[in-house]
Amino acid sequence: MKENHRKAVILLSGGLDSSTTLAIAKQEGYEAYALSFRYGQRHDREILAAQNVAKYFAVKKHIVLDIDLRSFGGSALTDDIPVPKERGIAEIAGDIPVTYVPARNTIFLSFALAWAEVLEAYDIFIGVNALDYSGYPDCRPEYIDAFTKMANLATKAGVGGKTFSIHTPLIRMTKSEIIQKGISLGVDFSLTTTCYDPSPSGDACGTCDACILRLKGFRESGITDPIAYQKKDKS
Amino acid sequence: MKENHRKAVILLSGGLDSSTTLAIAKQEGYEAYALSFRYGQRHDREILAAQNVAKYFAVKKHIVLDIDLRSFGGSALTDDIPVPKERGIAEIAGDIPVTYVPARNTIFLSFALAWAEVLEAYDIFIGVNALDYSGYPDCRPEYIDAFTKMANLATKAGVGGKTFSIHTPLIRMTKSEIIQKGISLGVDFSLTTTCYDPSPSGDACGTCDACILRLKGFRESGITDPIAYQKKDKS
Numbered sequence: 001m002k003e004n005h006r007k008a009v010i011l012l013s014g015g016l017d018s019s020t021t022l023a024i025a026k027q028e029g030y031e032a033y034a035l036s037f038r039y040g041q042r043h044d045r046e047i048l049a050a051q052n053v054a055k056y057f058a059v060k061k062h063i064v065l066d067i068d069l070r071s072f073g074g075s076a077l078t079d080d081i082p083v084p085k086e087r088g089i090a091e092i093a094g095d096i097p098v099t100y101v102p103a104r105n106t107i108f109l110s111f112a113l114a115w116a117e118v119l120e121a122y123d124i125f126i127g128v129n130a131l132d133y134s135g136y137p138d139c140r141p142e143y144i145d146a147f148t149k150m151a152n153l154a155t156k157a158g159v160g161g162k163t164f165s166i167h168t169p170l171i172r173m174t175k176s177e178i179i180q181k182g183i184s185l186g187v188d189f190s191l192t193t194t195c196y197d198p199s200p201s202g203d204a205c206g207t208c209d210a211c212i213l214r215l216k217g218f219r220e221s222g223i224t225d226p227i228a229y230q231k232k233d234k235s
Numbered sequence: 236m237k238e239n240h241r242k243a244v245i246l247l248s249g250g251l252d253s254s255t256t257l258a259i260a261k262q263e264g265y266e267a268y269a270l271s272f273r274y275g276q277r278h279d280r281e282i283l284a285a286q287n288v289a290k291y292f293a294v295k296k297h298i299v300l301d302i303d304l305r306s307f308g309g310s311a312l313t314d315d316i317p318v319p320k321e322r323g324i325a326e327i328a329g330d331i332p333v334t335y336v337p338a339r340n341t342i343f344l345s346f347a348l349a350w351a352e353v354l355e356a357y358d359i360f361i362g363v364n365a366l367d368y369s370g371y372p373d374c375r376p377e378y379i380d381a382f383t384k385m386a387n388l389a390t391k392a393g394v395g396g397k398t399f400s401i402h403t404p405l406i407r408m409t410k411s412e413i414i415q416k417g418i419s420l421g422v423d424f425s426l427t428t429t430c431y432d433p434s435p436s437g438d439a440c441g442t443c444d445a446c447i448l449r450l451k452g453f454r455e456s457g458i459t460d461p462i463a464y465q466k467k468d469k470s
Contacts, residue, residue, distance in 0.1 A: 063306050071298050074353030096391045103349035106389045110345040114338035118309030137394045146385035153378040154341045156331045 007031045007121035008167075009112045012062070014049030015194045016214060017127035017170055020182035022057055024169045025125045027185055032059040033119060035112055039104070040070035040078045045202050049193040056191055065111060075101040076196070083197045085207040089216065092209045096135045099196055099209065105138035106147070109166065113151050116164065122157070125167045131174055144168055175217025183223060190226035203228045242266045242356035243402075244347045247297070249284030251449060252362035252405055254427050255417035257292055259404045260360045262420055267294040268354060270347055274339070275305035275313045280437050284428040291423055300346060310336040311431070318432045320442040324451065327444045331370045334431055334444065340373035341382070344401065348386050351399060357392070360402045366409055379403055410452025418458060425461035438463045 008030035012018045025032055034057075036050040047064055054062035073079035076098040084097060105128065112124045128139040137143060148166050152158035170178050182189065194214045195204035204211050206229040218225040243265035247253045260267055269292075271285040282299055289297040308314035311333040319332060340363065347359045363374040372378060383401050387393035405413050417424060429449045430439035439446050441464040453460040 065303060065306060067302050068300060069349065071300060072350045072353045074349075096394070100391055101349075102352035102391070103345055103386075103389055106385070107342070107345040107349060110338055110342040114304065114309075114336075114342060115307045117337035118307045137391055138389045140388070143385070143388040146381070146388050150341070150378070150381035150385045151338075153375070153381050154338055154373045156335055156337070156372055159331070159372040 007033060007060075007119050008123040008125055009033045009035055009116045009119065009121055010059075010125040011108050011112055011127070012036050012050045012054060013127075014046035014051075014053055014192060015127075015210075016175075016182065016189060016192050016217075017129060017178060018050075019053045019187050019189070019192045020178050020185070021125050021127035021169060022053065022059070023182060023185035023187045025123075025167070026057055030123060030125075032057065033115065033121065034059045034062040035108075035115060036062070036064045037108060037111070038064055038066045039101075040068050042077055042083075043193070043196050043198055045198055046193050049191060052191040056188055063115070067107065067111075069101060069104070069107075072102065075099060077101050083208050085197075085205070087209060087212065089212070092212065093135060096137065097209060100136055103138070105136075105143075109147055109151075113155065113164065117155050117157050120157070122162055122164050123167060124164065125169070127170050128168050129170045129173065129175075129178070131172060139171075141168070141171060144171070174220070175213055176220035179217050179221045179223055193227065199230055203230045205230055242268060242295075242354050243358040243360055244268045244270055244351045244354065244356055245294075245360040246343050246347055246362070247271050247285045247289060248362075249281035249286075249288055249427060250362075250429050250445075251410075251417065251424060251427050251452075252364055252413060253285075254288045254422050254424070255413050255420070256360050256362035256404060257288065257294070258417060258420035258422045260358075260402070261292055265358060267292065268350065268356065269294045269297040270343075270350060271297070271299045272343060272346075273299060273301045274336075275303050277312055277318075278428070278431050278433055280433055281428050284426060287426040291426055298350070302342065302346075304336060304339070304342075307337065310334060312336050318443050320432075320440070322444060322447065324447070327447065328370060331372065332444060335371055338373070340371075340378075344382055344386075348390065348399065352390050352392050355392070357397055357399050358402060359399065360404070362405050363403050364405045364408065364410075364413070366407060374406075376403070376406055379406070409455070410448055411455035414452050414456045414458055428462065434465055438465045440465055
């Protein structure tokens with residue numbers, strides 16, 4: 001395998017954040033390898049979005065892995081637990097919600113690390129956000145730092161003197177700033193999907209935490225969200 | 236969910252080490268939840284062994300997850316790379332071999348963490364060994380420590396004041412000591428499988444690194460290995 005330090009693995013969910021993250025990696029000159037997961041999420045329409053976004057940005061390769069997190073359950077996204085609706089921003093920013101999927105980012109980053117090591121890519125991008133987020137512990141900088149330390153002890157490459165970096169370009173940005181950044185980099189947000197509980201035809205619900213944060217971000221950035229909603233939020 | 240601090244998730248490959256680890260967890264009074272992976276390994280006969288061992292120890296639940304690491308390749312266990320044969324102990328203990336699967340233990344432990352959090356189990360057992368091992372970086376104590384730190388930042392439980400522990404009871408034992416420990420705890424080693432490259436009927440090759448280490452361990456412990464081999468090592 002030819003050594004090439006400009007390869008990067010990008011975790012791509014098909015949402016607004018990961019699509020912007022992919023655009024940033026491309027802008028920084030990385031050859032992009034996108035990785036998505038069909039993990040039993042109720043909103044697996046996001047896989048289609050990820051495929052469209054990966055194609056739009058002409059990634060070098062896109063892998064969609066099947067991992068069945070329904071075997072464990074424990075989240076509104078993978079189990080028969082209702083997705084919360086119509087919550088206010090303060091409530092969303094409060095406790096860790098039932099849409100938290102145990103260890104999800106750890107699982108995703110572990111697979112990204114595996115692929116990165118095979119590719120001889122030492123850069124991994126993930127669109128986590130510690131500001132306008134849903135209170136998930138695995139979106140915080142201290143978590144990312146700890147994962148990076150572990151990754152460099154876990155791998156043949158790490159032991160051999162290479163250093164894996166986890167890039168989190170959105171971690172300190174507001175949703176509105178992310179949207180503006182995405183627009184400036186040519187992200188077509190009509191391809192993205194954010195909703196935890198879309199209709200069978202794929203329209204966003206407009207009232208789950210993810211929709212509320214997305215809609216707030218578009219409103220604050222003065223840009224119209226191009227995707228279809230069953231019901232716009234009223235705030 | 237009832238809180239119960241005596242539940243443990245045990246990574247169970249169906250090999251000698253993980254089977255002994257399960258026996259140790261049971262002896263320590265844990266209610267055992269066994270987790271195995273069909274990851275595209277050429278020796279997927281170990282899944283059958285894991286199922287038999289899980290049954291033998293009457294675990295509370297055994298989950299076998301499908302995760303396709305062949306999508307990434309990069310190892311003799313998941314790709315079209317020949318498994319090394321007839322190597323001496325010094326050679327085995329030298330460089331990290333081609334049977335190394337990038338980030339495998341990190342992926343396995345991440346899933347174990349996810350399940351543990353759902354179960355409200357705060358103890359995870361893994362049969363890694365830093366002494367009579369194959370030179371894998373993700374078997375070392377410093378790696379396990381780093382994973383533990385990361386796990387406690389990654390999770391809702393960790394943020395909520397619970398502490399996950401990764402138990403590695405075999406980490407400083409020789410293969411011979413592991414076998415003796417297993418025998419003392421009633422492990423039926425005839426149920427286990429170790430070989431990286433078994434015959435279609437399931438007989439061990441006797442000449443891959445894993446077989447050589449296993450046979451050496453049995454020889455040194457003065458116990459006869461009860462499994463069938465195509466060819467015994469000659470040393």
